[in-house]
Amino acid sequence: MIRRVRKAKIIATLGPTSSDHALIRRLFAAGVDIFRLNFSHGKHSDHAARYNAIRELERESNRPVAVLADLQGPKLRVGRFEGGRVTLSKGRKFRLDLSDSPGGSSRVQLPHKEIYSVLAPGTLLLLDDGRIRLRVKACDAESADTVVETGGPLTDNKGVNLPHVTLPIAALTDKDRLDLEFAISLGVDWVALSFVQRPEDLAEARRHIGRQAALMAKLEKPAAITKLSEIIDYADGVMVARGDLGVELAPEDVPGLQKEFIGVARAKGKPVVVATQMLESMVNSPAPTRAEASDVATAVYDGADAVMLSAETASGSYPVEAVTMMDRIITRVEQDPRYRQILDADQAVPEPTGSDAITAAARRVAHTIGAAAIVTFSVSGSTTLRAARERPEVPILGLTSNIPIARRLTMVWGVHSVLAPDATDFSKMVETACQMAHHDGFAKAGDSIVITAGIPFGTPGATNTLRIVQVTAPAARK
Secondary structure: OOOOOOOOEEEEEEOOOOOOHHHHHHHHHHOOOEEEEEOOOOOHHHHHHHHHHHHHHHHHHOOOOEEEEEOOOOOOEOOOEHHHEEEEOOOOEEEEEOOOOOEOOOEEEOOOHHHHHHOOOOOEEEEOOOOEEEEEEEEOOOEEEEEEEEOEEEEOOOEEEOOOOOOOOOOOOHHHHHHHHHHHHHOOOEEEEOOOOOOOHHHHHHHHHOOOOEEEEEEOOHHHHHHHHHHHHHOOEEEEEHHHHHHHOOHHHHHHHHHHHHHHHHHOOOOEEEEOOOOHHHHOOOOOOHHHHHHHHHHHHOOOOEEEEOHHHHOOOOHHHHHHHHHHHHHHHHHOHHHHHHHHHOOOOOOOOHHHHHHHHHHHHHHHHOOOEEEEEOOOOHHHHHHHHOOOOOOEEEEEOOHHHHHHHHHOOOEEEEEOOOOOOHHHHHHHHHHHHHHOOOOOOOOEEEEEEOOOOOOOOOOOEEEEEEOOOHHHOO
16 A cells, blocks of 8 residues: 655656656656656657556556646747758847748748737847847748847757747647547546646636546746736646746746745645756756755745656656655655744635635644544545645545546645545445545544535535544444
8 A cells, every 4th residue: 555654746757768567666656646748749659558557557556646648838949950050149130930941040930920920129039948049120920030149059949938928829739639639538637738828728728628637737938927816716736837937037036936826826725736857967867966955845845736757757867766856855844843834834814615614624623633634525626625725734535436536636735535435424424534544544543533524425615514533443343
Protein backbone atom coordinates (compact mmCIF):
# COMPACT_ATOMS: atom_id res chain seq x y z
CA MET A 1 0.00 0.00 0.00
CA ILE A 2 1.28 3.48 -0.94
CA ARG A 3 0.71 6.11 1.70
CA ARG A 4 2.34 9.51 1.22
CA VAL A 5 3.17 11.36 4.43
CA ARG A 6 3.74 14.73 2.73
CA LYS A 7 0.90 17.06 1.76
CA ALA A 8 2.19 18.68 -1.47
CA LYS A 9 2.06 16.48 -4.56
CA ILE A 10 4.57 15.63 -7.29
CA ILE A 11 3.83 15.66 -11.03
CA ALA A 12 6.31 13.92 -13.33
CA THR A 13 6.41 14.23 -17.11
CA LEU A 14 6.84 11.02 -19.09
CA GLY A 15 8.98 10.98 -22.20
CA PRO A 16 11.67 9.11 -24.12
CA THR A 17 13.64 8.10 -21.02
CA SER A 18 10.64 7.24 -18.84
CA SER A 19 8.18 5.24 -20.92
CA ASP A 20 8.60 1.62 -19.91
CA HIS A 21 6.38 0.11 -17.25
CA ALA A 22 9.23 -0.77 -14.89
CA LEU A 23 10.51 2.80 -14.75
CA ILE A 24 7.02 4.26 -14.38
CA ARG A 25 6.53 1.92 -11.42
CA ARG A 26 9.84 3.13 -9.91
CA LEU A 27 8.84 6.77 -10.38
CA PHE A 28 5.56 6.11 -8.58
CA ALA A 29 7.33 4.33 -5.73
CA ALA A 30 9.78 7.26 -5.47
CA GLY A 31 6.92 9.72 -4.95
CA VAL A 32 5.04 10.61 -8.14
CA ASP A 33 1.34 11.31 -7.59
CA ILE A 34 0.36 12.49 -11.09
CA PHE A 35 1.87 11.65 -14.48
CA ARG A 36 2.00 14.27 -17.24
CA LEU A 37 1.72 13.53 -20.96
CA ASN A 38 3.27 16.45 -22.86
CA PHE A 39 1.54 16.76 -26.23
CA SER A 40 4.17 19.22 -27.45
CA HIS A 41 6.28 16.12 -28.11
CA GLY A 42 5.69 12.53 -29.13
CA LYS A 43 3.14 10.65 -31.20
CA HIS A 44 -0.32 9.60 -30.08
CA SER A 45 0.86 6.00 -30.01
CA ASP A 46 3.62 6.99 -27.55
CA HIS A 47 1.13 8.68 -25.24
CA ALA A 48 -1.29 5.74 -25.47
CA ALA A 49 1.44 3.30 -24.42
CA ARG A 50 2.38 5.49 -21.45
CA TYR A 51 -1.25 5.92 -20.45
CA ASN A 52 -1.82 2.16 -20.52
CA ALA A 53 1.28 1.62 -18.39
CA ILE A 54 -0.06 4.11 -15.82
CA ARG A 55 -3.41 2.35 -15.65
CA GLU A 56 -1.64 -1.00 -15.19
CA LEU A 57 0.33 0.59 -12.33
CA GLU A 58 -2.95 1.82 -10.84
CA ARG A 59 -4.37 -1.70 -10.85
CA GLU A 60 -1.19 -3.12 -9.30
CA SER A 61 -1.00 -0.52 -6.53
CA ASN A 62 -4.75 -0.32 -5.89
CA ARG A 63 -4.35 3.46 -5.66
CA PRO A 64 -5.96 6.15 -7.85
CA VAL A 65 -3.34 7.66 -10.17
CA ALA A 66 -4.05 10.82 -12.17
CA VAL A 67 -2.96 11.52 -15.74
CA LEU A 68 -2.51 15.12 -16.93
CA ALA A 69 -2.61 15.85 -20.68
CA ASP A 70 -0.72 19.07 -21.42
CA LEU A 71 -1.66 20.66 -24.75
CA GLN A 72 0.95 22.56 -26.74
CA GLY A 73 -1.13 25.66 -27.44
CA PRO A 74 -0.47 28.39 -30.03
CA LYS A 75 3.32 28.50 -29.84
CA LEU A 76 4.58 31.31 -32.09
CA ARG A 77 7.70 30.49 -34.10
CA VAL A 78 9.78 32.03 -36.86
CA GLY A 79 10.35 30.09 -40.08
CA ARG A 80 13.46 28.51 -41.54
CA PHE A 81 16.78 30.09 -42.50
CA GLU A 82 19.02 29.43 -45.48
CA GLY A 83 21.57 27.07 -43.98
CA GLY A 84 19.51 26.72 -40.80
CA ARG A 85 21.25 29.52 -38.91
CA VAL A 86 22.02 33.25 -38.97
CA THR A 87 23.62 35.76 -36.64
CA LEU A 88 21.76 39.01 -35.97
CA SER A 89 23.82 42.08 -35.12
CA LYS A 90 22.74 44.82 -32.73
CA GLY A 91 21.41 47.91 -34.51
CA ARG A 92 20.72 46.13 -37.81
CA LYS A 93 17.31 46.13 -39.49
CA PHE A 94 15.42 42.84 -39.55
CA ARG A 95 12.10 42.14 -41.29
CA LEU A 96 9.36 39.70 -40.33
CA ASP A 97 6.87 38.72 -43.05
CA LEU A 98 4.56 35.99 -44.33
CA SER A 99 6.75 34.73 -47.17
CA ASP A 100 7.68 31.07 -46.74
CA SER A 101 11.02 31.44 -48.54
CA PRO A 102 14.06 30.67 -46.35
CA GLY A 103 15.24 33.64 -44.26
CA GLY A 104 18.62 35.28 -43.93
CA SER A 105 20.38 37.96 -41.93
CA SER A 106 17.82 40.60 -42.95
CA ARG A 107 14.45 38.78 -42.84
CA VAL A 108 12.55 35.63 -41.86
CA GLN A 109 9.01 34.34 -41.99
CA LEU A 110 6.66 34.89 -39.04
CA PRO A 111 3.75 32.74 -40.29
CA HIS A 112 1.02 34.05 -37.98
CA LYS A 113 -0.97 36.62 -39.95
CA GLU A 114 -3.17 37.56 -37.00
CA ILE A 115 -0.12 38.76 -35.05
CA TYR A 116 0.58 41.67 -37.40
CA SER A 117 -2.75 43.26 -36.49
CA VAL A 118 -1.60 43.89 -32.90
CA LEU A 119 1.91 45.08 -33.68
CA ALA A 120 2.68 48.78 -33.50
CA PRO A 121 5.80 50.91 -33.57
CA GLY A 122 7.61 50.32 -30.30
CA THR A 123 6.33 46.77 -29.76
CA LEU A 124 9.02 44.45 -28.37
CA LEU A 125 9.44 40.93 -29.76
CA LEU A 126 11.52 38.30 -27.97
CA LEU A 127 12.97 35.39 -29.94
CA ASP A 128 14.56 32.16 -28.69
CA ASP A 129 13.43 32.51 -25.04
CA GLY A 130 14.40 36.19 -24.96
CA ARG A 131 17.96 35.77 -26.22
CA ILE A 132 17.12 37.94 -29.26
CA ARG A 133 15.25 41.24 -28.82
CA LEU A 134 13.61 43.09 -31.72
CA ARG A 135 11.83 46.47 -31.59
CA VAL A 136 9.14 47.23 -34.20
CA LYS A 137 9.74 50.40 -36.20
CA ALA A 138 7.01 50.07 -38.81
CA CYS A 139 4.40 47.45 -39.67
CA ASP A 140 1.40 46.61 -41.80
CA ALA A 141 -1.01 43.70 -42.16
CA GLU A 142 1.61 41.34 -43.60
CA SER A 143 5.02 42.43 -42.32
CA ALA A 144 6.95 44.23 -39.60
CA ASP A 145 10.23 46.13 -39.89
CA THR A 146 12.28 45.91 -36.72
CA VAL A 147 15.65 46.86 -35.36
CA VAL A 148 17.81 44.38 -33.44
CA GLU A 149 18.27 45.52 -29.82
CA THR A 150 20.00 42.34 -28.65
CA GLY A 151 21.68 40.21 -31.27
CA GLY A 152 23.14 36.74 -31.47
CA PRO A 153 22.74 33.42 -33.27
CA LEU A 154 19.25 32.39 -34.37
CA THR A 155 18.24 29.03 -35.82
CA ASP A 156 15.15 27.57 -37.50
CA ASN A 157 11.72 27.60 -35.86
CA LYS A 158 12.68 29.40 -32.65
CA GLY A 159 9.88 30.68 -30.45
CA VAL A 160 8.53 34.24 -30.45
CA ASN A 161 7.10 36.05 -27.42
CA LEU A 162 5.30 39.40 -27.32
CA PRO A 163 5.36 40.74 -23.75
CA HIS A 164 2.29 42.62 -22.55
CA VAL A 165 0.40 42.06 -25.82
CA THR A 166 -2.93 40.24 -25.77
CA LEU A 167 -2.76 38.08 -28.86
CA PRO A 168 -5.85 37.67 -31.08
CA ILE A 169 -5.42 33.92 -31.37
CA ALA A 170 -7.42 31.03 -29.97
CA ALA A 171 -5.89 29.06 -27.13
CA LEU A 172 -6.73 25.85 -29.02
CA THR A 173 -4.97 25.21 -32.33
CA ASP A 174 -6.00 22.56 -34.88
CA LYS A 175 -3.29 20.32 -33.44
CA ASP A 176 -4.63 20.91 -29.93
CA ARG A 177 -8.14 19.91 -30.98
CA LEU A 178 -6.89 16.61 -32.37
CA ASP A 179 -4.73 16.04 -29.29
CA LEU A 180 -7.59 16.92 -26.96
CA GLU A 181 -9.98 14.52 -28.69
CA PHE A 182 -7.38 11.77 -28.41
CA ALA A 183 -6.56 12.54 -24.77
CA ILE A 184 -10.24 12.43 -23.80
CA SER A 185 -10.66 9.14 -25.66
CA LEU A 186 -7.81 7.71 -23.57
CA GLY A 187 -9.50 8.81 -20.35
CA VAL A 188 -7.10 11.41 -18.96
CA ASP A 189 -8.11 13.08 -15.69
CA TRP A 190 -6.77 16.61 -16.20
CA VAL A 191 -6.25 18.69 -19.34
CA ALA A 192 -3.85 21.66 -19.18
CA LEU A 193 -4.52 24.47 -21.65
CA SER A 194 -1.46 26.51 -22.65
CA PHE A 195 -1.12 30.29 -23.10
CA VAL A 196 -4.43 31.23 -21.48
CA GLN A 197 -4.90 35.00 -21.65
CA ARG A 198 -8.56 35.44 -20.70
CA PRO A 199 -11.41 33.28 -19.34
CA GLU A 200 -12.90 33.05 -22.84
CA ASP A 201 -9.84 31.05 -23.91
CA LEU A 202 -11.05 28.19 -21.72
CA ALA A 203 -14.57 28.07 -23.16
CA GLU A 204 -13.86 25.98 -26.27
CA ALA A 205 -11.78 23.47 -24.33
CA ARG A 206 -14.57 23.19 -21.77
CA ARG A 207 -17.10 22.47 -24.53
CA HIS A 208 -14.94 19.66 -25.88
CA ILE A 209 -14.14 18.20 -22.45
CA GLY A 210 -17.52 18.55 -20.76
CA ARG A 211 -17.21 16.80 -17.39
CA GLN A 212 -14.97 14.03 -18.72
CA ALA A 213 -11.85 15.65 -17.24
CA ALA A 214 -10.83 18.61 -15.11
CA LEU A 215 -9.52 21.71 -16.91
CA MET A 216 -6.29 23.41 -15.84
CA ALA A 217 -5.33 26.91 -17.03
CA LYS A 218 -1.62 27.46 -17.58
CA LEU A 219 -0.62 30.96 -16.50
CA GLU A 220 2.31 31.88 -18.74
CA LYS A 221 1.20 35.13 -20.41
CA PRO A 222 1.37 38.50 -18.64
CA ALA A 223 -2.01 39.32 -20.22
CA ALA A 224 -3.56 36.73 -17.87
CA ILE A 225 -2.62 38.81 -14.84
CA THR A 226 -5.39 41.35 -15.42
CA LYS A 227 -7.98 38.54 -15.71
CA LEU A 228 -6.51 36.29 -13.04
CA SER A 229 -9.55 36.01 -10.78
CA GLU A 230 -11.93 35.28 -13.65
CA ILE A 231 -9.59 32.68 -15.18
CA ILE A 232 -9.26 30.83 -11.88
CA ASP A 233 -13.04 30.96 -11.37
CA TYR A 234 -13.58 29.32 -14.78
CA ALA A 235 -10.87 26.67 -14.47
CA ASP A 236 -10.75 23.64 -12.18
CA GLY A 237 -7.09 24.32 -11.38
CA VAL A 238 -4.16 26.46 -12.50
CA MET A 239 -0.50 25.97 -13.33
CA VAL A 240 2.13 28.65 -12.79
CA ALA A 241 4.11 27.85 -15.95
CA ARG A 242 7.20 29.92 -15.36
CA GLY A 243 8.96 29.15 -18.64
CA ASP A 244 7.26 31.58 -21.01
CA LEU A 245 6.16 33.76 -18.09
CA GLY A 246 9.82 34.23 -17.21
CA VAL A 247 10.64 35.17 -20.80
CA GLU A 248 7.96 37.84 -21.12
CA LEU A 249 8.46 39.35 -17.66
CA ALA A 250 11.53 40.64 -15.89
CA PRO A 251 13.03 37.79 -13.79
CA GLU A 252 12.57 39.79 -10.60
CA ASP A 253 8.80 39.97 -11.24
CA VAL A 254 8.20 36.21 -11.43
CA PRO A 255 8.63 35.22 -7.73
CA GLY A 256 6.09 37.79 -6.57
CA LEU A 257 3.60 36.76 -9.25
CA GLN A 258 4.06 33.11 -8.30
CA LYS A 259 3.03 33.97 -4.75
CA GLU A 260 0.07 36.00 -6.01
CA PHE A 261 -1.16 33.21 -8.31
CA ILE A 262 -0.88 30.63 -5.53
CA GLY A 263 -2.62 32.91 -3.05
CA VAL A 264 -5.59 33.64 -5.31
CA ALA A 265 -6.00 29.99 -6.28
CA ARG A 266 -5.83 28.87 -2.64
CA ALA A 267 -8.43 31.45 -1.62
CA LYS A 268 -10.76 30.12 -4.31
CA GLY A 269 -10.16 26.50 -3.33
CA LYS A 270 -8.63 25.55 -6.69
CA PRO A 271 -5.50 23.36 -6.87
CA VAL A 272 -2.39 25.20 -8.09
CA VAL A 273 0.75 23.70 -9.64
CA VAL A 274 4.18 25.34 -9.86
CA ALA A 275 6.15 24.19 -12.91
CA THR A 276 9.21 24.64 -15.14
CA GLN A 277 12.93 24.23 -14.44
CA MET A 278 12.45 23.27 -10.80
CA LEU A 279 15.35 20.80 -10.74
CA GLU A 280 16.65 21.54 -14.23
CA SER A 281 20.28 20.63 -13.56
CA MET A 282 19.16 17.08 -12.72
CA VAL A 283 18.54 16.48 -16.42
CA ASN A 284 22.27 15.76 -16.57
CA SER A 285 23.35 15.63 -12.92
CA PRO A 286 22.41 13.29 -10.06
CA ALA A 287 22.05 16.25 -7.67
CA PRO A 288 20.39 19.68 -7.98
CA THR A 289 21.92 23.06 -7.31
CA ARG A 290 21.20 24.63 -3.93
CA ALA A 291 19.25 27.35 -5.73
CA GLU A 292 16.97 24.74 -7.32
CA ALA A 293 16.34 23.08 -3.97
CA SER A 294 15.40 26.49 -2.58
CA ASP A 295 13.10 27.09 -5.56
CA VAL A 296 11.14 23.89 -4.89
CA ALA A 297 11.03 24.70 -1.18
CA THR A 298 9.68 28.21 -1.88
CA ALA A 299 6.74 26.80 -3.86
CA VAL A 300 5.95 24.45 -0.99
CA TYR A 301 6.23 27.22 1.62
CA ASP A 302 3.86 29.29 -0.56
CA GLY A 303 1.25 26.53 -0.22
CA ALA A 304 1.24 25.09 -3.75
CA ASP A 305 -0.78 21.91 -4.18
CA ALA A 306 1.79 20.34 -6.48
CA VAL A 307 5.22 20.88 -8.01
CA MET A 308 6.16 19.54 -11.42
CA LEU A 309 9.15 17.92 -13.10
CA SER A 310 9.45 18.30 -16.88
CA ALA A 311 12.64 17.40 -18.75
CA GLU A 312 14.08 16.05 -15.50
CA THR A 313 11.90 12.93 -15.82
CA ALA A 314 10.91 13.05 -19.51
CA SER A 315 14.36 13.10 -21.09
CA GLY A 316 16.87 13.36 -18.25
CA SER A 317 19.51 10.87 -17.17
CA TYR A 318 18.33 10.73 -13.53
CA PRO A 319 14.50 10.61 -13.49
CA VAL A 320 14.08 8.53 -10.32
CA GLU A 321 16.72 10.56 -8.51
CA ALA A 322 14.90 13.79 -9.46
CA VAL A 323 11.62 12.51 -8.01
CA THR A 324 13.38 11.26 -4.88
CA MET A 325 15.05 14.63 -4.40
CA MET A 326 11.78 16.53 -4.85
CA ASP A 327 10.10 14.22 -2.34
CA ARG A 328 12.90 14.86 0.16
CA ILE A 329 12.70 18.64 -0.25
CA ILE A 330 8.92 18.71 0.21
CA THR A 331 9.08 16.46 3.25
CA ARG A 332 11.78 18.55 4.88
CA VAL A 333 9.86 21.80 4.31
CA GLU A 334 6.67 20.36 5.76
CA GLN A 335 8.54 19.31 8.89
CA ASP A 336 9.72 22.89 9.46
CA PRO A 337 7.62 24.63 12.18
CA ARG A 338 7.76 27.81 10.08
CA TYR A 339 5.88 26.03 7.29
CA ARG A 340 2.83 25.66 9.50
CA GLN A 341 3.15 29.27 10.66
CA ILE A 342 3.24 30.50 7.06
CA LEU A 343 0.18 28.44 6.06
CA ASP A 344 -1.77 29.66 9.08
CA ALA A 345 -0.82 33.28 8.37
CA ASP A 346 -2.19 32.93 4.82
CA GLN A 347 -5.33 31.09 5.90
CA ALA A 348 -8.21 31.73 3.52
CA VAL A 349 -11.29 33.40 4.99
CA PRO A 350 -14.29 31.02 4.84
CA GLU A 351 -17.05 32.08 2.49
CA PRO A 352 -20.42 32.81 4.16
CA THR A 353 -21.94 29.42 3.33
CA GLY A 354 -22.95 26.43 5.39
CA SER A 355 -20.42 24.24 3.53
CA ASP A 356 -17.53 26.54 4.37
CA ALA A 357 -18.68 26.90 7.97
CA ILE A 358 -18.70 23.10 8.40
CA THR A 359 -15.34 22.69 6.65
CA ALA A 360 -13.64 25.44 8.68
CA ALA A 361 -15.08 23.93 11.85
CA ALA A 362 -13.69 20.52 10.89
CA ARG A 363 -10.18 21.95 10.73
CA ARG A 364 -10.53 23.60 14.16
CA VAL A 365 -12.12 20.55 15.75
CA ALA A 366 -9.40 18.26 14.38
CA HIS A 367 -6.77 20.54 15.90
CA THR A 368 -8.53 20.85 19.26
CA ILE A 369 -9.11 17.14 19.85
CA GLY A 370 -5.88 15.97 18.19
CA ALA A 371 -7.73 13.96 15.55
CA ALA A 372 -5.72 11.55 13.40
CA ALA A 373 -7.42 12.63 10.15
CA ILE A 374 -10.30 14.43 8.51
CA VAL A 375 -12.43 12.10 6.37
CA THR A 376 -14.55 13.60 3.59
CA PHE A 377 -17.34 11.92 1.65
CA SER A 378 -17.91 13.51 -1.75
CA VAL A 379 -19.57 12.64 -5.05
CA SER A 380 -18.24 15.63 -6.99
CA GLY A 381 -15.07 16.24 -4.97
CA SER A 382 -16.22 19.65 -3.76
CA THR A 383 -16.33 18.66 -0.07
CA THR A 384 -12.75 17.40 -0.29
CA LEU A 385 -11.59 20.52 -2.14
CA ARG A 386 -13.05 22.76 0.57
CA ALA A 387 -11.34 20.69 3.25
CA ALA A 388 -7.99 21.10 1.46
CA ARG A 389 -8.58 24.85 1.13
CA GLU A 390 -8.42 25.02 4.93
CA ARG A 391 -4.91 23.46 4.92
CA PRO A 392 -5.52 21.38 8.09
CA GLU A 393 -2.64 19.98 10.11
CA VAL A 394 -3.91 16.42 9.72
CA PRO A 395 -4.27 14.32 6.56
CA ILE A 396 -7.48 14.41 4.53
CA LEU A 397 -8.94 11.08 3.43
CA GLY A 398 -11.01 11.94 0.38
CA LEU A 399 -13.58 9.14 0.00
CA THR A 400 -15.61 8.89 -3.20
CA SER A 401 -17.33 6.13 -5.15
CA ASN A 402 -16.46 7.89 -8.42
CA ILE A 403 -13.09 6.73 -9.84
CA PRO A 404 -12.61 9.81 -12.11
CA ILE A 405 -13.11 12.07 -9.07
CA ALA A 406 -10.78 9.92 -6.97
CA ARG A 407 -8.08 10.35 -9.61
CA ARG A 408 -8.58 14.10 -9.96
CA LEU A 409 -8.31 14.58 -6.20
CA THR A 410 -4.77 13.17 -6.21
CA MET A 411 -3.76 16.63 -7.48
CA VAL A 412 -4.99 18.31 -4.29
CA TRP A 413 -2.87 19.29 -1.28
CA GLY A 414 -3.08 16.96 1.69
CA VAL A 415 -5.62 14.60 0.13
CA HIS A 416 -5.20 10.83 0.28
CA SER A 417 -7.75 9.86 -2.35
CA VAL A 418 -9.67 6.64 -1.75
CA LEU A 419 -12.21 4.81 -3.89
CA ALA A 420 -14.93 3.74 -1.47
CA PRO A 421 -18.46 2.32 -1.71
CA ASP A 422 -21.43 4.68 -1.62
CA ALA A 423 -22.66 5.59 1.84
CA THR A 424 -26.34 4.67 1.96
CA ASP A 425 -26.98 5.92 5.47
CA PHE A 426 -25.19 7.71 8.29
CA SER A 427 -24.10 4.64 10.21
CA LYS A 428 -22.66 3.10 7.05
CA MET A 429 -20.76 6.31 6.40
CA VAL A 430 -19.18 6.20 9.86
CA GLU A 431 -18.28 2.53 9.48
CA THR A 432 -16.65 3.09 6.09
CA ALA A 433 -14.71 6.12 7.33
CA CYS A 434 -13.29 4.16 10.26
CA GLN A 435 -12.43 1.16 8.08
CA MET A 436 -10.60 3.26 5.49
CA ALA A 437 -8.73 5.37 8.05
CA HIS A 438 -7.55 2.21 9.81
CA HIS A 439 -6.81 0.19 6.65
CA ASP A 440 -4.74 2.94 5.00
CA GLY A 441 -2.72 3.58 8.15
CA PHE A 442 -4.07 7.00 9.12
CA ALA A 443 -5.68 5.99 12.41
CA LYS A 444 -5.39 3.17 14.90
CA ALA A 445 -7.89 1.87 17.40
CA GLY A 446 -8.74 4.58 19.93
CA ASP A 447 -7.87 7.49 17.62
CA SER A 448 -10.46 10.10 16.76
CA ILE A 449 -11.34 11.15 13.23
CA VAL A 450 -13.48 14.04 12.02
CA ILE A 451 -15.98 13.23 9.27
CA THR A 452 -17.61 15.75 6.93
CA ALA A 453 -20.24 14.94 4.32
CA GLY A 454 -23.38 16.17 2.63
CA ILE A 455 -26.74 14.83 3.70
CA PRO A 456 -28.72 13.57 1.83
CA PHE A 457 -25.95 11.48 0.28
CA GLY A 458 -25.17 12.03 -3.38
CA THR A 459 -25.94 15.75 -3.37
CA PRO A 460 -22.95 17.58 -4.92
CA GLY A 461 -21.59 20.53 -2.95
CA ALA A 462 -23.89 20.10 0.05
CA THR A 463 -21.42 19.74 2.92
CA ASN A 464 -23.64 20.11 5.97
CA THR A 465 -22.57 17.42 8.46
CA LEU A 466 -19.66 17.10 10.89
CA ARG A 467 -19.14 14.08 13.11
CA ILE A 468 -16.38 13.11 15.57
CA VAL A 469 -15.84 9.34 15.73
CA GLN A 470 -13.48 7.10 17.67
CA VAL A 471 -11.91 4.36 15.58
CA THR A 472 -12.30 0.81 16.85
CA ALA A 473 -10.13 -2.16 16.02
CA PRO A 474 -11.42 -4.13 13.00
CA ALA A 475 -12.00 -7.24 15.09
CA ALA A 476 -14.28 -5.29 17.42
CA ARG A 477 -16.68 -4.32 14.63
CA LYS A 478 -19.75 -6.32 13.82
